[in-house]
Structure formats: structure tokens, C-alpha cells
Amino acid sequence: QTVVTQEPSFSVSPGGTVTLTCGLSSGSVSTSYYPSWYQQTPGQAPRTLIYSTNTRSSGVPDRFSGSILGNKAALTITGAQADDESDYYCVLYMGSGMVFGGGTKLTVL
Amino acid sequence: EVQLVESGGGLVQPGRSLRLSCAASGFTFDDYAMHWVRQAPGKGLEWVSGISWNSGSIGYADSVKGRFTISRDNAKNSLYLQMNSLRAEDTALYYCANRVVWGQGTLVTVSS
Numbered sequence: 001q002t003v004v005t006q007e008p009s010f011s012v013s014p015g016g017t018v019t020l021t022c023g024l025s026s027g028s029v030s031t032s033y034y035p036s037w038y039q040q041t042p043g044q045a046p047r048t049l050i051y052s053t054n055t056r057s058s059g060v061p062d063r064f065s066g067s068i069l070g071n072k073a074a075l076t077i078t079g080a081q082a083d084d085e086s087d088y089y090c091v092l093y094m095g096s097g098m099v100f101g102g103g104t105k106l107t108v109l
Numbered sequence: 110e111v112q113l114v115e116s117g118g119g120l121v122q123p124g125r126s127l128r129l130s131c132a133a134s135g136f137t138f139d140d141y142a143m144h145w146v147r148q149a150p151g152k153g154l155e156w157v158s159g160i161s162w163n164s165g166s167i168g169y170a171d172s173v174k175g176r177f178t179i180s181r182d183n184a185k186n187s188l189y190l191q192m193n194s195l196r197a198e199d200t201a202l203y204y205c206a207n208r209v210v211w212g213q214g215t216l217v218t219v220s221s
Binding site: 036038040045046047048051052057058087089091096097098099100101102103 | 144146153154155156158159168169170204206208209210211212213214
């Protein structure tokens with residue numbers, strides 16, 4: 001069974017840049033997986049940040065960007081702010097459905 | 110306002126059934142594939158099921174295959190999830206979502 005991998009946790013300084021990744025236990029992530037990224041703060045519903053690799057959802061600041069880096073999908077946050085402290089999930093579209101990664105808990109400090 | 114509103118959750122005994130609904134507004138519903146995603150307490154997101162815009166393509170997670178049925182009614186701007194043979198491990202907050210919008214979720218608790 002294919003597992004989607006994410007860093008369990010990451011830390012970034014205010015104003016800094018951080019890149020979160022989304023990989024596969026076996027194989028490489030490509031645009032054919034239409035990677036998407038979601039942000040979730042405690043007690044809230046997820047919010048779509050990026051879909052189809054690098055398309056920013058409406059209202060999402062341009063300091064959030066998506067890409068393919070090497071064999072993984074990536075979410076880069078530039079100029080991190082305190083309210084970026086959240087859980088971030090990626091999802092990949094497989095032939096039979098979608099698979100979420102385990103999420104990355106981002107700390108801004 | 111673009112919105113998805115789930116309903117139908119509640120407390121149900123193991124083995125029983127429940128039907129979730131999701132009402133869409135503020136966007137062209139049949140422009141989008143729709144999905145159900147769940148989140149068990151304190152856990153991550155799990156894709157449950159998805160349906161294409163015209164219901165021509167449907168998929169399920171292995172954990173619910175054969176027990177859950179997704180459907181949609183584009184005339185009513187609504188998405189549904191029929192959940193049968195419910196188990197304790199189905200306890201979660203169930204979200205309705207498309208690629209850009211998420212609902213606030215409806216809580217399903219399976220317990221005797």
C-alpha cells in the first residue's frame with residue numbers, strides 16, 4: 001500500500017522561509033498526482049492553499065507556493081508569520097482515489 | 110458566499126446506518142468533483158470517498174469499501190454519504206469538500 005510521507009514537524013522563525021515536502025513511500029511525485037496542500041488550525045476545518053501542484057486557491061497569500069522539488073511535492077512559505085503556525089496536509093490523487101499524508105505540524109518561533 | 114454545509118451526523122450504535130448530506134451554495138456545484146474526508150479525534154485527515162461531477166467516476170477508501178455509498182444530486186446542489194454497518198473506528202468528523210472549499214464537518218460517533 002502506497003504511503004504519502006510528510007515531515008511530522010518543522011520549525012521556522014518569523015519572517016523566514018520554510019519548505020514542507022510530500023513524498024511517496026515508493027516512487028516519485030509528479031504533477032500527474034495533482035498534489036494539493038491544506039492548512040488546518042486546531043478546532044477549525046481545513047483550508048485549501050494549493051491544488052494541482054501550484055495553483056493558489058482564492059484568497060491565499062502569494063507567500064504560499066507549490067512546486068515539485070526533486071521527487072516530491074513541496075509547499076514553500078516565505079516570510080512566515082505567527083498565524084502560519086498550523087498543521088499542513090498534502091494529498092495525492094492516485095488512480096483509485098486520494099491519499100493524504102500524515103501532516104506536518106509547523107511551529108513559528 | 111461559497112459554502113458547504115454538512116448535516117446528518119450523530120450518535121449511532123455499531124452495525125447501524127447513517128446518511129450524511131452536504132448542501133452547496135455560492136458556486137456551480139456540477140463544475141466540481143466532490144469528496145468526503147474524515148478526521149478521527151486527534152488524528153489526521155483521511156479521504157473517504159469521491160465522486161466526479163456527473164457521477165461517472167466514484168472511488169472509496171479500502172476502509173469503507175462495500176459499506177459506504179457516495180452520491181450526488183446536481184439539481185439539488187447536494188452530496189450524500191450513505192454509511193452502513195458502522196464500526197467504532199468510523200467515529201470521526203466528516204467533511205464535505207471539493208478542491209477549493211471545505212465544509213465545517215458533521216460529527217459521527219459510533220458507540221453502544
